[in-house]
Amino acid sequence: MKLIQGILQGKVRPLAKAISLVEDNLIDKEELIDQLYPHTGKAAIWGVTGPPGAGKSTLVDKLIDRERSQDHRVAVIAIDPSSPFTGGALLGDRLRMQRHSLDPQVFIRSMASRGHLGGVSWGCSDAIKILDAAGFNTIIIETIGVGQTEIEVVELADLVMLVLAPGMGDEIQAMKAGVMEIGDLFVINKKDLPGSEKLKAEIEYVLNLSSDNPEQLPPVILASAQKSEGIDELWKKLSTKYQQLVKSGYLSARRKERIKKELSRIILYKVHHLLDKKIALQDNIDNWAEQVYLKKDMPYTMVNKQINRFKKEMRLDDSKN
């Protein structure tokens, strides 16, 4: 495939085209990814997540500066939501990073979530592999503005930064399950706003409650991305944290876990499609629903009947082979 050569040489057009291929989920993507896969594993992958308006994009913009000062090549995938009604999307994260658009060592790509609900998009994990193979040292994934449960970035990134801003709730919010549990690092952005110190104390308190090992606590850093304050500290902590991950062997454990999850996801997705076709769900669902609506069949009786029919057909298929 011509694309592959271009990507490995770090050319922008083939790289961008390849990302579209995985976003559009075209069948060619499988060969592409499998051929690039041996070249992956070198990049550090950072996840940046947090509620809408917390300042994720502005923070990423500043982190790009710090990475560039080390001569690192940086790629950013910035995800924004697709409309569940029209499928359209307004992708505006890059607006805050546009001053890097002429730096050939920085690649920024906006992605729409396209109906995926975990805070990232379907194509994201493959896009990361493409960027990794293209030789970027650092890949930053900026999720959509998340609520409490969109934590899938943890399955993509080596290290997750949770960006919060004051004014979003008390310590009970911080104790809830979900997004608060995935941060390797907490950033309280907009530190000049009232309540930032208090939020920091509350988060530290909650983190203390849930940890037996105070040494391993995720750092909580006050910053103002817009005023470029606290960025150096954040960036240093990030690097230290990453070094720790590598040394402790936790990074490879995380990556193995990631592969496990990804394989499961793809297998289930494919099986689901196979089954969908086999059961002919789309053709029959109206009829089945009608039967249940009229109470001619009970819901579970109907479901089990269809499953049994399917099992029987599978056995017939098996004996034929």
Added chain:
Amino acid sequence: MSSKNVRILIAKPGLDGHDRGAKYIARALKDNGYEVIYTGLRQTPESIVQTAIQEDVDFVGLSLLSGAHNELFPKVVELLKQNQAEDIIVFGGGVIPEEDIPALNQQGIKAIFTPGTPIKDVVSFIEKNRKT
């Protein structure tokens, strides 16, 4: 789940700060099911072209109200060509005098939408020219 989504970059080259039109069109295209990348004000042709390539868009929509369209619009087309990205379709909008339009068309700007254009005209332009 496989489908080709149309991606459109809406950009404002030049120095005027009037972004109502650009924001309106970005929003309207989103509401019509397209993925719209919005870069904000005061972009150079160079940064618009690099962005278009990184984002692998199908269309670039340029909005300009300062009067520099005769220089900046063709410059974008030319830079796309230099970057082997001439397959990306460029259209424009803003306060563009009627008499400038033929020359712009000739230089590769596929369509010009002047103020008051109904959004359905823009959508039908995109539908007609999109890659399937």
